[in-house]
Amino acid sequence: xxxxxxxxxxxxxxxxWIDPDTGRVGISDFAQDELGDxxxxxxxxxxxxxxxxxxxxxxxxxxxxxxxxxxVSGAVTAINERVFDEPELLxxxxxxxxxxxxxxxxxxxxxxxLLSGEEYASQIE
Amino acid sequence: MTGGSPFVPHTEADRQAMLDAxxxxxxxxxxxxxxxxxxxxxxxxxxxxxxxxxxxxxxxxDRNASLTEFLGRGHYDHYVPSVxxxxxxxxxxxxxxxxxxxxxxxxxxxxxFEYQSMLVELTGLPIANASMYDAATALGEAxxxxxxxxxxxxxxxxxxxxxxxxxVSVLENYGAGAGISVRRVPGTARTLSPDPLADAIDQExxxxxxxxxxxxxxxxxxxxxxxxxxxxxxxxxxxxxDPIAMALLEAPGYQGADVVIGDASVLGLPTSxxxxxxxxxxxxxxxxxxxxxxxxxxxxxxxxxxxxxxxxTREQHIRRERATSNICTNQAWVALRTAMHVAHLGPDGLIxxxxxxxxxxSDLADxxxxxxxxxxxxxxxxxxxxxxxxTDRDAQALAADLRDRGFAIHAIDDHEVQVAVTETTAxxxxxxxxxxxxxxx
Numbered sequence: 107x108x109x110x111x112x113x114x115x116x117x118x119x120x121x122x123w124i125d126p127d128t129g130r131v132g133i134s135d136f137a138q139d140e141l142g143d144x145x146x147x148x149x150x151x152x153x154x155x156x157x158x159x160x161x162x163x164x165x166x167x168x169x170x171x172x173x174x175x176x177x178v179s180g181a182v183t184a185i186n187e188r189v190f191d192e193p194e195l196l197x198x199x200x201x202x203x204x205x206x207x208x209x210x211x212x213x214x215x216x217x218x219x220l221l222s223g224e225e226y227a228s229q230i231e
Numbered sequence: 232m233t234g235g236s237p238f239v240p241h242t243e244a245d246r247q248a249m250l251d252a253x254x255x256x257x258x259x260x261x262x263x264x265x266x267x268x269x270x271x272x273x274x275x276x277x278x279x280x281x282x283x284x285x286x287x288x289x290x291x292x293d294r295n296a297s298l299t300e301f302l303g304r305g306h307y308d309h310y311v312p313s314v315x316x317x318x319x320x321x322x323x324x325x326x327x328x329x330x331x332x333x334x335x336x337x338x339x340x341x342x343x344f345e346y347q348s349m350l351v352e353l354t355g356l357p358i359a360n361a362s363m364y365d366a367a368t369a370l371g372e373a374x375x376x377x378x379x380x381x382x383x384x385x386x387x388x389x390x391x392x393x394x395x396x397x398x399v400s401v402l403e404n405y406g407a408g409a410g411i412s413v414r415r416v417p418g419t420a421r422t423l424s425p426d427p428l429a430d431a432i433d434q435e436x437x438x439x440x441x442x443x444x445x446x447x448x449x450x451x452x453x454x455x456x457x458x459x460x461x462x463x464x465x466x467x468x469x470x471x472x473d474p475i476a477m478a479l480l481e482a483p484g485y486q487g488a489d490v491v492i493g494d495a496s497v498l499g500l501p502t503s504x505x506x507x508x509x510x511x512x513x514x515x516x517x518x519x520x521x522x523x524x525x526x527x528x529x530x531x532x533x534x535x536x537x538x539x540x541x542x543x544t545r546e547q548h549i550r551r552e553r554a555t556s557n558i559c560t561n562q563a564w565v566a567l568r569t570a571m572h573v574a575h576l577g578p579d580g581l582i583x584x585x586x587x588x589x590x591x592x593s594d595l596a597d598x599x600x601x602x603x604x605x606x607x608x609x610x611x612x613x614x615x616x617x618x619x620x621x622t623d624r625d626a627q628a629l630a631a632d633l634r635d636r637g638f639a640i641h642a643i644d645d646h647e648v649q650v651a652v653t654e655t656t657a658x659x660x661x662x663x664x665x666x667x668x669x670x671x672x
Contacts (some may be wrong), residue, residue: 146519148519166519167543170544171544171549171550171553173553228458
C-alpha cells in the first residue's frame with residue numbers, strides 16, 4: 107500500500123508534517139491510516155509557546171491514543187477548530203481540511219532537523 | 232502437595248506430566264525467589280475439621296461486645312432490603328469478575344449504566360463513572376484531574392478543617408507523586424464559608440474541596456459562594472456528598488461543582504466497617520479525563536440497544552503510563568446492589584429516606600439538648616443523619632460509660648461527641664437518651 111507524501115512538506119519521524127511556507131502542522135496520510143478511525147483531537151490553545159519535539163496534544167482513534175509532537179519551536183497562531191467536531195477530517199484529508207494548527211517559526215533553521223518528503227517516504231516504506 | 236484434594240484441580244500425576252513436558256524436576260525450579268524474602272519456618276496454622284473451625288470462630292466472635300452503634304463520620308448502617316441480597320446473589324452477577332465482554336455481560340453492564348444514570352441525576356453532573364473504591368480515593372482522583380486540566384501553575388488542593396484526617400491522608404498519598412500539596416483552610420472546623428476561603432486561596436490553588444453534609448453531619452448552606460470563589464481563581468470546585476442526602480438537597484452540580492465525589496456504599500452494603508463505593512461524577516468538558524470505568528449505551532449489529540465499556544483509551548491497558556488513573560477496576564457488584572436498591576426505593580422512596588435522616592438527627596439532637604450539661608447540636612444549622620453535641624462532662628469518659636451500658640458513640644475530643652442515627656437505630660434512641668441522661672447526671 108502506498109501513501110500520499112507531498113514533497114513540499116517537512117516531516118517528523120513521529121509522522122507529523124509542517125508546511126514551511128504557512129507554518130501549518132498536521133499528521134501524515136500514513137499516520138491516519140495506522141490509527142484508523144479518528145474520534146477525538148486535543149490541540150494547543152492559540153498563543154501557546156511550543157518547543158520543537160514537545161507534545162502538543164493527542165489524536166485518539168477507536169483503537170489507540172497517540173501523543174503528537176510539534177515539528178518546530180514557536181507560537182501557535184491558529185488552530186483548526188473544525189477537527190473538534192469533525193475529527194474524521196484527519197482521515198479524509200490529512201494534508202488539507204484535516205490540518206491541526208499553525209505555528210510562527212521561532213527558528214527557520216529547525217526545519218533542517220526534519221525529514222524531507224523523500225526521506226519520510228522511505229521511512230514508511 | 233498431594234492429589235485428591237477437592238480444592239486443587241491437579242493430581243500429582245497431572246503435575247508430573249506438566250513438569251516432564253517443560254523439562255524440570257520440581258516446581259521450585261520455575262521460580263526465582265530471593266532467599267531474603269523467603270519464609271522458611273512452619274506457618275504454625277493447625278489443621279482442624281470444618282466443624283471444629285466453625286465452632287472456634289463462633290465462640291471467638293461471641294466474645295465481641297454487641298453494642299448498639301450510633302457511629303457515623305463516613306460509614307453508616309442503612310437497611311438494605313432482602314430483595315437486593317436475593318437478586319444480587321444470582322450467580323451471573325455474583326461470580327462475574329469483570330465486564331470486558333459485552334457479548335456475555337449485557338445484564339451487568341445495563342445495571343452499571345443505570346447506576347451511572349442515577350448518579351448523574353443525584354449529582355446534577357452529566358457524567359458519572361462506574362465507581363471508584365471509596366470516597367477518599369475518588370477525592371484523590373479529583374485532585375489529579377484538577378492538576379491535569381488546570382491552565383495556571385500550582386497544584387495546591389484546599390480542604391476545610393472539618394474533613395476527616397483519614398480522607399486527607401489518602402488525598403495526600405494520591406497527590407504526592409503528581410506534585411499536589413494539600414492545605415487546610417484555617418477557621419473551618421465547623422463549616423466552610425467564602426470569607427475564610429478568600430483569605431486562603433491564591434493562584435497556586437488547583438482545587439477547592441467542600442463537603443455537604445460535612446463529616447460533622449452539617450448541611451452546608453454557602454456552597455454556591457464557595458464554588459464561585461474557586462472559579463474566580465481558576466480552581467476546580469470538588470464537592471463530597473452522600474447519595475441519600477443528594478436526593479433531598481440541591482444537586483451539587485447546580486451549585487457549581489466541577490466534580491462530585493462521595494460514598495454510595497450506604498445504599499449497597501450493610502455495615503461494612505470500611506468497604507466503600509466511590510462516587511465520581513464530573514462535567515462533559517472533562518470526559519476524557521475521567522478516571523476508571525465508564526459504561527456507555529450503544530447499539531448492536533441488529534440495531535438493538537446494547538451496553539459496553541467505553542472511552543477505554545483513557546485507561547491503562549491502552550494509554551499505559553499516560554492513563555488518567557492507575558485504577559482500572561471498580562466496585563462493580565456494590566454498584567450493582569446500589570442500583571438495585573435505588574430502583575427498589577424509586578425516587579419518592581429515596582427522597583423519603585433522606586427526609587427521615589434529617590428528622591431523626593433533628594429529633595435526637597432536640598432530646599439530647601434537653602439534658603442538662605449537653606448542647607446539641609453544638610452549632611446551629613441543619614443536620615443530616617448525625618450531629619455533634621457539646622458535653623460539660625469529659626466526652627471520652629461519657630463515651631466510655633455509654634459503652635458499659637451497651638451504646639457506641641464517637642468522642643471527637645474532650646468536650647464533643649458525635650451521634651449518628653439511621654432507620655436501623657431509630658428504635659433504640661429512647662434507650663440511648665435514657666443512658667445519656669444517666670451518665671451525665
